[in-house]
Amino acid sequence: MTGTARGGTPQTSAQSTTVPAEAGTLDTPAQSRFVVPDEAVLALLGSRDENLRVAEDILDADIHVRGNEVTLSGEPADVAFAERVFAELVTLARKGQQLGPDAVRRTVAMLSAGATESPAEVLSLDIVSRRGRTIRPKTLNQKRYVDAIDQHTVVFCIGPAGTGKTYLAMAKAVQALQAKQVNRIILTRPAVEAGERLGFLPGTLYEKIDPYLRPLYDALHDMVDPDSIPRLMQAGTIEVAPLAYMRGRTLNDAFIILDEAQNTSPEQMKMFLTRLGFGAKIVVTGDVTQVDLPGGQQSGLRIVQDILGGVDDVHFSNLTSHDVVRHKLVGDIVDAYDRWQATQDAQEPVRHQGPRGQARRGR
Numbered sequence: 001m002t003g004t005a006r007g008g009t010p011q012t013s014a015q016s017t018t019v020p021a022e023a024g025t026l027d028t029p030a031q032s033r034f035v036v037p038d039e040a041v042l043a044l045l046g047s048r049d050e051n052l053r054v055a056e057d058i059l060d061a062d063i064h065v066r067g068n069e070v071t072l073s074g075e076p077a078d079v080a081f082a083e084r085v086f087a088e089l090v091t092l093a094r095k096g097q098q099l100g101p102d103a104v105r106r107t108v109a110m111l112s113a114g115a116t117e118s119p120a121e122v123l124s125l126d127i128v129s130r131r132g133r134t135i136r137p138k139t140l141n142q143k144r145y146v147d148a149i150d151q152h153t154v155v156f157c158i159g160p161a162g163t164g165k166t167y168l169a170m171a172k173a174v175q176a177l178q179a180k181q182v183n184r185i186i187l188t189r190p191a192v193e194a195g196e197r198l199g200f201l202p203g204t205l206y207e208k209i210d211p212y213l214r215p216l217y218d219a220l221h222d223m224v225d226p227d228s229i230p231r232l233m234q235a236g237t238i239e240v241a242p243l244a245y246m247r248g249r250t251l252n253d254a255f256i257i258l259d260e261a262q263n264t265s266p267e268q269m270k271m272f273l274t275r276l277g278f279g280a281k282i283v284v285t286g287d288v289t290q291v292d293l294p295g296g297q298q299s300g301l302r303i304v305q306d307i308l309g310g311v312d313d314v315h316f317s318n319l320t321s322h323d324v325v326r327h328k329l330v331g332d333i334v335d336a337y338d339r340w341q342a343t344q345d346a347q348e349p350v351r352h353q354g355p356r357g358q359a360r361r362g363r
Contacts, residue, residue, distance in 0.1 A: 030076040032083055033069065040093035041068045044086075046100065051089070054101040058108050059085065084111055091120035106138055109322065115140045127171040128178075128223050135171040135223065138325050142168060145317040152315040154273065154282045156261075156304065159319025160334040162326035165285035166259045170219045172283070173255040177237070182279065183253040184236060187216045188272075190243040190263045213240050216259060243268060252277035261286035261301045263293055269300030289337070 036044055045052050045065065056063050061074040061082035072082045088107050093099055107119040115122075122143040127135045137143040142164055148155050149172045157165045173185045217240060220229060224238075232238040243264065258264070258272055261284045269284075276282055286301045293299060308314045321338070324331035 029074060030079045032072040032079050034083075034086075036068045036070060036086075036090055037094060038068060040090050043093035043097070043099045044089055050101055051099055051104050054104045055082075055085065055108075058105065081111065088119045091118070092123060095120070095124050097124055102138075110140050113140065117143065127168070128174050130223060130225070133222075135167070137168065138164070139319075139323045141317070141319050141323045142325075145319065146172060148315045148317050149281070149283060152313050153280075154276070154284070154308075154314045155317060156284045156301075156315070157317045157319065158286060158288060158301065159317075159323060160287055160289065160321060162324040162330040162334075163319035164323070164325050165287075165319060166215070166257070167219050167222075169257050169259075169283040169285055170216070171223060173257060174220075174223045176255045176281070182255045182281070184255075185238045186246075186251060186254050186256045187213075187220070187238075187240045187259070188243050188246055188257070189213060189216065189259045190261075190268065213242070216240050216257075243272060246272055246275050249275055250277045251275045251280050253279040254281075256280060256282045258282070258284045259286070262288050262291045262299050264300040265293065265297060266300040266303060269304055289341070 046054075052063065052065060059082045060078040061072045063082065064071040064073075070086060072079045072086075074082075085104075085107055088111070089099060089104065092103065092107075097103070103123060106123065110117075110119040110122065117140060119140075122137055122140055125136050125143060125146070127137075127146065129135075137146050145155070145157055145165075146168055149169070157169065159165055170187070173182075173187075176182045177185055220238070220240075224232070229238065233240070243258065254277070256275070261269070263286075264272065272284075273282065284301070284304075288299060288302050291299045291302075305316050309316070321331040321334040324334065
């Protein structure tokens, strides 16, 4: 057995052996040894060997590095998996990617989940670059979301905070504008209060609405030269506006993003989707667990998949806590809230039952 991993294997000099298990006995420990190309060694190990330490913590195989030679030992399955991980990391390093502990963790997570896509391909997919900073998907689900935007006219992305729903959509919009696939970008949000009231905010109507649109401006500044944004907005090439401003319009040759769509009513969602014109693309993002609509009003995002699930050229992408790209604690918080909500849902029928299983009446 060669020492390099299967599938997307980098060109490394490898000398590896695996001792096969005898019939009817436990697996005999295996060993794999391969040489990492000189240009990839420093990136692979990381600053002060931080990448190596992370790999040692999360992989079951024993890892020994001497110069540019890596030796893996342990159970055959563990060694084979570690080979695949190192093969992907070496591929990334040889592509000039800056590897860090996060890239190691995400590579392991993707391979552990049985991904058919190469983690190196996922983590090296460039969307937009500005001033040396490149925006890329960081998880397999994010890569599939980005691919869906390329392949479909209308894409819904539903997931918790921090999963890159809006940020990646913005990056694809800027990419489409730069490639002249569209003539303009339209970014919109419903102006729904999350505990505050617009009337109590100071200033004009526009100044009251501006805080709701600020996250879209912030993402835009990461991807477009800030000095050019006022000019592009004045020319109508980029438009950032509340959802109410979309009524009565037909949007041709535009990349349109509806953010925080969980705060749309079913009627608003229908109104927005029917703005679609020729040569346009729509991306709708939201988190159905954070609905701020007043009075228990139904969310248009919650029911839209039941309505449009079978319509051609409409795609639904779902991101989870595993796709959170903020602080690791954000994913843990999302999971904790999901567990709490599941507990509340399970107890709900009990709360409405009397001592003999009869529904309680309001007093």
